[in-house]
Amino acid sequence: MRYLPLTDTDRSAMLATIGASSIDDLFVDVPEIARLDGPIHGLPLHASEMAVERHMAALASRNIAAGSVPFFIGCGAYKHHVPASVDHIIQRGEFLTAYTPYQPEIAQGTLQVMFEFQTQVARLLGTDVANASMYDGSTACWEAIGMARRITRRGKAILSGGLHPHYVSVARTMAKYTGDVLDTGLPALDADTDIAALIAKIDGDTSCVVVQYPDILGRIADLTALADACHANKALLVAVVTEPVALGAIKSPGEMDADIVVGEGQSIGVGLQFGGPYVGLFGCKEKYVRQMPGRLCGETLDAEGKRGFVLTLSTREQHIRREKATSNICTSSVLCALAFSVHMTLLGEAGLRKLADLNHIGAAAAADRLAEVDGVEVVNDSFFNEFTLKLSKESRGVVRALADKQILAGVSLGRLYPGAADLANGLVVAVTETTTEEDVEALAEALEEALA
Structure with a gap:
């Protein structure tokens, strides 16, 4: 496919046809806070391919991979083992x-x-x-x-x-x-x-x-x-x-x-x-x-x-x-x-039911352990592999503090519902078959320290 660049005259004709005065008019539904006000921050305007690869690798290294630390994030996206x-x-x-x-x-x-x-x-x-x-x-x-x-x-x-x-x-x-x-x-x-x-x-x-x-x-x-x-x-x-x-x-x-x-x-x-x-x-x-x-x-x-x-x-x-x-x-x-x-297909019906059992058993054990931590209350009386904790402090700060310790503690309701004071102390915790007893113990100990 050939690259066919547009001239200023081409762009003006297209905008006139759709009744827009400028290209910016096409982005009015994008919140202003989400729009770039210039080049992407942190990237050089010009660099060699090798320099760009090094720079991008350095940025990527700041992420915490889900499989490298105790991981309890869910809320619609879950860490399961994929064969x-x-x-x-x-x-x-x-x-x-x-x-x-x-x-x-x-x-x-x-x-x-x-x-x-x-x-x-x-x-x-x-x-x-x-x-x-x-x-x-x-x-x-x-x-x-x-x-x-x-x-x-x-x-x-x-x-x-x-x-x-x-x-x-x-x-x-x-x-x-x-x-x-x-x-x-x-x-x-x-x-x-x-x-x-x-x-x-x-x-x-x-x-x-x-x-x-x-x-x-x-x-x-x-x-x-x-x-x-x-x-x-x-x-x-x-x-x-x-x-x-x-x-x-x-x-x-x-x-x-x-x-x-x-x-x-x-x-x-x-x-x-x-x-x-x-x-x-x-x-x-x-x-x-x-x-x-x-x-x-x-x-x-x-x-x-x-x-x-x-x-x-x-x-x-x-x-x-x-x-x-x-x-x-x-x-x-x-x-x-x-x-x-x-x-x-690899799981089959029996395999799916066994996988579900592993998830629920692990989540139930985790909920029992976390309920022992001072300042933690388990909200649910029914759940599958995900439950909500009510903490004695706002959960967003606790999540950030635990992330600094390489523990991804879950999803804070303060993040999902900013401005909802009644939900600010809520923390949604997900446990799957990939979660170990050591992971749960690390979370419990970190919460004890964060809520002390």
Whole structure:
């Protein structure tokens, strides 16, 4: 592909066509605090390739690798062991370039991967159908809200205070352009979920109720009564799962009659990598399948009676007229979906349940040990592999102090909810199969010193 630079005249003509006075007008939705006021700080304007490599390596060395220290960070991205065979398989030549197949029936291997992925996700989420992946959990959550609007023809979504604030932020950004009204709130730093409060808010204008399971504080609620209340008011229940390993131990949202179940698949097959790429999960009841975003692969027989795969439903804008599309998602995290599917296949149902047991047993032991520390209170009375501590001091300072000691203690609620005084002392701690007893003891001892 040739590089075709634009002249000032070209740029002026393009801006005039779209009605913008300057290039800066294209960035008005980016908060000013997030915009650069000049060159990237810390980088020289000119340097040799070797000098740039040394400089970037020095910057990278300031990071603390997740596998090098006691690590308790979760809140939607988790450190699990990914077998080396997963990476080996996805780097095979036929998979490494996995992308959108524009002549899909030719790419039978890619379609089969998508089909197997969909089957695994549908079984995991407890839904009738699942699509061939989304960008990530947060965008899948928004797509579910948009889907509920199309189905119910209503424009108010009620979002649980226990929904991850980053997911809420994505929904707010998109709702600015669709006109959806979002009823949001903050979580309370106690063991009770907000299921009763959500039920009380449902009315004739509600398109859906969005609830996280387990929620941002790690609490687990029975969603059956909420689903019943939604359906009594002709609204939909959207359940969000940010830790899919949990579904190896607890009842799936689909089993509790959730209409749409979405989530983040990073925990299975996809390692921590600075926030992405990850893989969004999306499933729903069969009767709503034509309103589902993304793509759906199906199994069929060819003219010779041999098994084959096809794109059964593809209502995104790359495959349909834009005004008819259910979504503007224009790519797919197929390589990450493949990693998910490979890891899930290696585990099998029995392996997933065993992995879930290891996570919960480790988390329960860690919660018991940390509860012995003066100045620490375990908030949860139910959790999977993640729970919340209430500290005697603001958690942000404690997290920073422990990071200086090479212990990544968890996620402070003060960071997730800046300005929310009632949450400032909250610390969310995640424990997976990679966490050792020595890691937990190091955290407990460091907390004792920090809270003394």
